[in-house]
Amino acid sequence: MTLLLGCIADDFTGATDLANNLVRAGMQVVQTIGVPEHAAPAADAVVVALKSRTIAPDEAVRQSLQALRWLQAQGCRQFYFKVCSTFDSTPRGNIGPVAEALLEALGADFCCVTPAFPENARTVFQGHLFVGDVLLSDSGMRNHPLTPMTDANLVRVMQAQSKGRVGLIPHAVVRTGEEGILRRIAQLRGEGVRFAIVDAIGNEDLMALGQALADAPLVVAGSGVAIGLPQNHGLRPSAAAAALPAATGLRAIVSGSCSTATQQQVKDFIDGGGAAYAIDPLQLVADAGAVASAALAWAEPRLAQGPVLVYSTATPDAVREVQQRVGVQDAGALVEQALAAIGKGLVQRGVRQLVVAGGETSGAVVQALGGARGRADAHRSADRSRRAVVLRGGDGLRRGRAPGAEVGQFRHARLLPQVLRPARMNEAQARSEICRVGKSLFDRGYVHATAGNISVRLDDGYLITPTDACLGFLEPASLARTDLQGRQLSGDPASKTLVLHRRIYEAHAGLQGAPRSVIHTHGTHCVALTLDDPQGELLPPITPYFVMKVGHVPVVPYHRPGAPEVGDQVAALVARYASQGTPLRAVMLTRLGPNVWHDSPAQAMAVLEELEETAKLWLLAQPKPRGL
Numbered sequence: 001m002t003l004l005l006g007c008i009a010d011d012f013t014g015a016t017d018l019a020n021n022l023v024r025a026g027m028q029v030v031q032t033i034g035v036p037e038h039a040a041p042a043a044d045a046v047v048v049a050l051k052s053r054t055i056a057p058d059e060a061v062r063q064s065l066q067a068l069r070w071l072q073a074q075g076c077r078q079f080y081f082k083v084c085s086t087f088d089s090t091p092r093g094n095i096g097p098v099a100e101a102l103l104e105a106l107g108a109d110f111c112c113v114t115p116a117f118p119e120n121a122r123t124v125f126q127g128h129l130f131v132g133d134v135l136l137s138d139s140g141m142r143n144h145p146l147t148p149m150t151d152a153n154l155v156r157v158m159q160a161q162s163k164g165r166v167g168l169i170p171h172a173v174v175r176t177g178e179e180g181i182l183r184r185i186a187q188l189r190g191e192g193v194r195f196a197i198v199d200a201i202g203n204e205d206l207m208a209l210g211q212a213l214a215d216a217p218l219v220v221a222g223s224g225v226a227i228g229l230p231q232n233h234g235l236r237p238s239a240a241a242a243a244l245p246a247a248t249g250l251r252a253i254v255s256g257s258c259s260t261a262t263q264q265q266v267k268d269f270i271d272g273g274g275a276a277y278a279i280d281p282l283q284l285v286a287d288a289g290a291v292a293s294a295a296l297a298w299a300e301p302r303l304a305q306g307p308v309l310v311y312s313t314a315t316p317d318a319v320r321e322v323q324q325r326v327g328v329q330d331a332g333a334l335v336e337q338a339l340a341a342i343g344k345g346l347v348q349r350g351v352r353q354l355v356v357a358g359g360e361t362s363g364a365v366v367q368a369l370g371g372a373r374g375r376a377d378a379h380r381s382a383d384r385s386r387r388a389v390v391l392r393g394g395d396g397l398r399r400g401r402a403p404g405a406e407v408g409q410f411r412h413a414r415l416l417p418q419v420l421r422p423a424r425m426n427e428a429q430a431r432s433e434i435c436r437v438g439k440s441l442f443d444r445g446y447v448h449a450t451a452g453n454i455s456v457r458l459d460d461g462y463l464i465t466p467t468d469a470c471l472g473f474l475e476p477a478s479l480a481r482t483d484l485q486g487r488q489l490s491g492d493p494a495s496k497t498l499v500l501h502r503r504i505y506e507a508h509a510g511l512q513g514a515p516r517s518v519i520h521t522h523g524t525h526c527v528a529l530t531l532d533d534p535q536g537e538l539l540p541p542i543t544p545y546f547v548m549k550v551g552h553v554p555v556v557p558y559h560r561p562g563a564p565e566v567g568d569q570v571a572a573l574v575a576r577y578a579s580q581g582t583p584l585r586a587v588m589l590t591r592l593g594p595n596v597w598h599d600s601p602a603q604a605m606a607v608l609e610e611l612e613e614t615a616k617l618w619l620l621a622q623p624k625p626r627g628l
Helices: 012-024 057-073 095-106 154-160 178-190 203-212 224-228 260-271 281-305 316-326 328-348 359-369 415-419 427-443 498-507 524-528 544-549 564-579 601-620
Strands: 005-009 029-033 045-049 078-082 111-114 122-125 128-131 165-169 193-198 218-221 250-255 275-278 308-311 351-357 373-375 389-392 453-458 461-464 480-483 488-490 517-520 586-589 593-598
Touching (some): 012 078, 012 359, 057 078, 057 095, 078 095, 095 111, 095 193, 095 218, 154 165, 154 193, 178 193, 203 224, 218 224, 250 260, 260 308, 275 281, 281 308, 281 316, 328 351, 328 359, 427 601, 453 601, 498 517, 498 593, 517 601, 524 593, 586 601
Parallel strands (some): 005 045, 005 078, 029 045, 165 193, 250 351, 275 308
Antiparallel strands (some): 029 373, 122 128, 453 517, 461 480, 480 488, 517 593
């Protein structure tokens, strides 16, 4: 396989974003951490992730040229210097000095420059960079602790850190397409311009620019232009380019980003009940090792219960206080080293899915893990407005699934819990898992006879246990398969309870934690608690694990089995509790049994067991205990 594109990224998360976009557009991509000593594996593109964005310009140039020489030795035809979509830099660099050094090393005299990525709300118009609807200089990047961006005019920003002249290819030219862009490039080169900031306000602009850059030796850009380059080699989006095994295992989040969006993401994670541990940057000054040890001691017993968050995310005022005490560079290094130690310690404690928020933090964590290279995959999601690197792997995160996606700093408050949701099962896996969970529930007495049912939502329909089937003796091929409207496609006749299951899935559309599996049983102890037709919630919060694993269980008044109005009442409860910031995992149908839901049949089973055992405990307890 011929190596078509060699990429140099100035930070780790930026590298993952670039790799992600190249894969989405059809390229097979390998990402390395630092400059490798070995030859490149078979791929269409290689992304070399450096940590050069905020180091001294001379050192950034040295590292970038070293990466260039390695890429040239691998036979790369074109080179891409990936910079931040918010053009993070100062008048000293490092974008200008590195770009000029790369141009000179390639024997070239001109280069197009644009951080535009409209999908992530980064657009360039008349040379000015916008973040969403505001100028870069009015966004949260104005208060960045290392590279405060107080000027949105990229022509002016680039000129301040470059020796060569900087010009503009305005949108009026870009919208005319490839030929118009090429004419403008020829004009600027004739005028002695070395760099041209390129406007782009939509993906069609990036596609046209990509065509115009087919023969350019160097591209300087954010990750957006990457969607327009694979087409020059006859490549199109392909599932084969992104095919990788999914990962499982303990999950954790480490956040060192101080962006406005990350602060909101952290708040949303905590408000949603996530377990979080705050690192005080001032305590790092006194004893960083002790702070890291305390964080790991806090995290270890909580890992089995779900993703934990360790964060140093702070307000601009808090950051400035630390910088004033120890200096800007030393303050950043203290935080990075502590979070790197924590990330490594989490992996040593069994974490196999790790989200790292913040470019500098991600680079430090990956370096601490000793990562070398990984094959990149496209993070398939309807909303790509994210900024984190997802490390998923087997042996210490160094093998298995490669980094997933860099995502937008300024959007998607619910990123942190969503990005660590387990990978979806395919249909064959879902059939096997339904049968396994059904047998487990039957063998341990949680279901009896032909009572109960289990469903899984697929991308294009549902699987559900057949009507009058015993959950202990299910066959994968006999499970009912329907479309999204509930119409039977194959298998034995579907349980009539599918109507209620569909309403539960549909009620969660657009909500955080939308379930992929629902289980209904006739749990003896739960049903016993409803024989006197209670109102409100089934149980008080009498144990911490009931609170953590189950939460609220509202009671639905009695209706005959399969009554359609039950679905309306359950959907209304899901919406009401969600509006109060309290997501539901279960409801109790009076005199029938509980319905519980989660990401998979196994996780839904865990909720069901905790609910049934707590109901048993409540019935046995005399006198009745008070709630927590």
